[in-house]
């Protein structure tokens with residue numbers, strides 16, 4: 001079993017997508033027997049820890065997948081490769097799911113520099129499934145320059161994805177102002193960037209509410225607020241530029257990006273390994 | 278309790294109607310499966326590549342506009358070339374009786390016509406997915 005697994009890892013490292021796909025399933029299905037082997041992945045010499053990790057969260061329908069589609073365009077134009085993990089909710093009743101995010105990224109299906117994997121949340125709360133942390137490490141170890149995670153639409157729940165990524169983007173859309181006010185306090189503060197998407201529909205209510213909420217949290221780190229129109233490809237380069245700058249700052253200050261993410265013993269969460277001092 | 282069966286529903290060819298494909302996707306979700314839907318007018322290469330990335334157990338091909346004798350064998354060949362011939366391949370849509378056996382001989386596991394019920398398809402999948410999930 002373990003030798004098979006090591007073969008799969010070697011193949012995935014050399015670019016065999018079906019092996020990478022299978023490893024992701026093993027992470028989802030068979031934690032207890034594969035994690036000991038995959039534990040080596042976050043330390044692949046010369047490679048691990050290099051990817052820029054971006055988390056995209058926000059309420060259902062705010063435009064997360066469309067925004068990712070556009071970000072992929074910008075990233076690929078720079079000659080960088082990208083891995084995308086899209087998490088959609090599992091039905092609590094049947095355990096089934098329709099995983100439909102990738103359809104928004106269909107113009108990249110034929111691009112060898114883009115790997116897209118859909119995952120169901122499988123009962124995890126917090127917007128990502130349990131395997132996502134390890135899957136991010138795997139994409140990083142496979143040499144993806146950028147790894148993007150789309151969470152299930154976030155409402156009241158905390159956003160676990162922030163623990164897995166270097167920068168977190170909260171995508172909101174006009175009409176969400178009222179909901180935002182009733183969301184758990186702090187939802188804005190956990191984001192590094194708040195995107196007001198669908199700005200073509202007018203940003204009035206939402207921009208006002210965001211400004212008000214941020215004004216209340218005095219002294220706390222304030223997220224950058226960026227307007228986009230994902231559908232019309234407006235504001236995307238600016239957004240990516242902001243993400244890159246944030247990430248560089250993080251790396252320089254050894255904040256988060258300096259250490260790599262390891263699965264903890266039960267494989268259910270990630271912990272941050274402190275960068276060697 | 279095994280892991281959910283993963284199904285890719287893909288529409289090769291030129292027709293742009295996906296009502297049937299979406300109904301099937303939702304039906305199989307309600308049967309407890311994880312269903313990936315990729316949109317209409319997919320190329321053979323992209324369908325097979327999605328099978329790799331998503332590591333599906335089942336590929337459901339839906340085609341209304343004819344062209345099954347062209348697309349289906351190409352897809353089956355490319356799956357094999359990529360070491361993905363463990364995937365159970367099903368076809369749906371309108372396929373003339375005289376073509377059915379040839380397609381099955383090439384590796385289509387079953388063909389479900391317009392009158393098929395979701396539970397019939399789901400039962401077929403459950404009893405034919407090889408070896409279960411890891």
Ligand SMILES: Nc1nc2c(ncn2[C@@H]2O[C@H](COP(=O)(O)OP(=O)(O)OP(=O)(O)O)[C@@H](O)[C@H]2O)c(=O)[nH]1
Nearest residue numbers: 059060061062063064065066153197198229230231
């Ligand atoms: N008007 C307008 N519509 C947009 C924009 N961006 C996305 N949309 C539309 O919003 C709808 C939802 O977009 P998605 O990208 O699927 O949103 P999502 O947040 O990924 O949705 P879930 O994954 O279901 O939570 C689609 O119909 C998009 O075309 C935009 O900038 N302007």
Ligand SMILES: [Mg+2]
Nearest residue numbers: 064065101150
């Ligand atoms: Mg989405």
